Amino acid sequence: MHWILQENLFKENEWASLTGTLERFGIPFSVHKVVPFVGELVPPAEPKHDKVVCFGSYSMRHTARAQAWTPGVYDLFDKDFKVQLSHWGERMLNFDSRILPFKDVPSLTEPTFLRPVDDSKYFAGKVFMPGDFNDWKHKVVDLGQDHGTSLSGETLVQLCNPKTIYGEYRFWIVNGEIATRSMYKRGDKVMYASDVDERFDRFVHECVQAWQPHRAFVIDVCDTPHGMKIVEINTINAAGFYAGNVQSLVLSLEDLEGAG
Template identity: 55%
Template sequence: MHWILQDGFLSETGWDALIANLERFGIAYSVHAVVPKTGELLPPPGIDHANVICIGSYSMRHVAAKHGWIPGVFDLYAQDFGQQRAHWGHHMLNAGAVVTTVRDARFSGEQMFVRPINDSKYFSGRVFDANAFSAWQSAVCDPAANHATSLAPDTLIQLSRPVAIYAEYRFWIVGGDIVTQSLYKRGSQVMYSSDVDERLTQFVSARSGEWSPHDAFVIDACDCANGMKIVEINTLNSSGFYAADVQRLVLALDQRYTVK
């Protein structure tokens, strides 16, 4: 299998380990610039087969689909928040969120957590106060606005009340198994560690056993004021590595998806 890496992501934590492991195990790879939105690669890849995996921005799903690459990108666009809530229900951190468009969103309370309902990367989920949300909403709905992404007035978003989160973790799922995991935030402090609470590992294993949005994906989970919850799912191809065991991840993907 050939790995295509986006050069803009090479500064991410874990990317040196990714390249080192590809070279250690003799796995073919190449590095490319990625054209925003279209996902086109520069220079164009000189690959004479379709057994390719992409690691980089979410827009790479377009070029992967165009070339028929397998596995290409494990695209989660269709598995939006509505699908996640339908399967995982109260296990979701924001199970009580309101889903609406940017245009029709109504702010309530002092603060609200807002994010897109799918893994679109239109914007990063964050907590707004009323004034900040009003300014953001007006900017998105301005007819003269020229956004860097496809964010638009009719983009579906979710709004929910913020919950106190004690720690956040990322789990990489391949073929139904947790391959590796990482702590990435404790309270408000960014902190990468491979030391993960076993309770969270068991919780995530149970949830992925109930429903998997793809054969390979990432689950972010947390320990919060309401117990253990799923924060969101993410496309594995576009997710940071934090303190993951990159060697285990590389070998799991290579062994499962390399065409023999």
Template identity: 50%
Template sequence: MHWVLQASFLSEPGRSALIAALERFGISYSVHKVVPKEGDLIPEPELKHKNVICFGSYSLRPAVLRNQWSPGLFDVLDQDFETQREHWGAHMLNFDSVVSSVRDAAFTTESMFVRPVNDSKYFSGRIFTAQEFGAWQRSICQPEADRRTSLAPQTRIQLAPLVTIHAEYRFWIVKNEIITQSLYRLGGKATPAREVDEKFASFVNERIRQWTPHETFVIDVCDTPGGIKIVEVNTLNCSASYAADVQRLVLALEQAYSQ
């Protein structure tokens, strides 16, 4: 495949390992700036085929669609929280979330976790106090609100009670198989590490045998007082690497999707 990489994406931790792997195995790649919303690439790639994979932000979606690249992005945007909850049920950390529009959302406790229901990145999920959320809600719903982003009063969000999380882990799934994994947060602190207890991999394998939002994606799970839970799923092309074995991931993607 040819790999299209977003320039700003390469500044994140772990991206040097991606470049190193591509160069080590002589895999074609190019680096581009991406025009927000339109998705135009600067410079425009000159390619002789459409077997292209992209790594970067969600702003690459228009370029993938316009150029009919395959596999392009392993998009899970349509497989939102409510769809995941239908399949995974109480295995999800925020199973008891209330889903609402931004406009109609209301807190039931002093502090709650709030995030979009889908993998849109309209905003990053985080904990709000009731006062903070009220101010944020008003800033979006007032008539003169800034509309430079896609976040709007009708955007669907989920609100969940707070849960104690001991540690969080990310697993990279390619063709329904775990390829690599990483601890990324321990005791609330960023702690990237590749070594992960087998019980978390076993849990992930059970869940992906049950249902998957895509054959290739990332899934975050966490350790809680109530056991292992699913935090969320994300588009693999747009997800941070942490301490993943990036070379192993590159080779797995090449084997699975090169035409």
């Protein structure tokens, strides 16, 4: 495939691993600036292969769709939390979430986890403190200040009580198999490590056998007092690499698209 890469998005070591792999295997790629939110490429891409894949900000999906690139972006926008819940049920960490429009979220009185129900990137899911959230909601709903994210009072969000998490792990799934994996958090501390306990592999395999949202995607899982749970899924094209094996991921995607 021809790989379209966004400049200055990945960490230095991730960039070196990605471009080094593409160069080593003679895989064509080009580097572009990406206009925020609309995903326009600067300069425009001139693919050297009939298959094109984009890696960078989520907005690149707009250009990929407009250009009818295959695979372009393995977009998960229509596989929102409600869809995930219908397939994975109590395997989901926040299966007990309430889902409602942002404007209808009541004023918080205690720390509460919120995130959009879809992979929209309107805002990052996290535990919000009451004062911070209530001020933010006033700005978005009453004053119309979305700060360029397209977040509105009608945006569907999920909210629930915070959960105790011992560790968080990212798995890159390609064609139903684990291409690579990485720890990215231990407790509240960011920690990248490629050595991941095999029991997480088994859990992820079970989840993937039950349902897959796309041919290639990222699934984040965690360890809790109630066992292993799914945190969320992400579009593989816009997910950080952490301590994952970038070469393994690249070659898995090339194999998936019949170019390996």
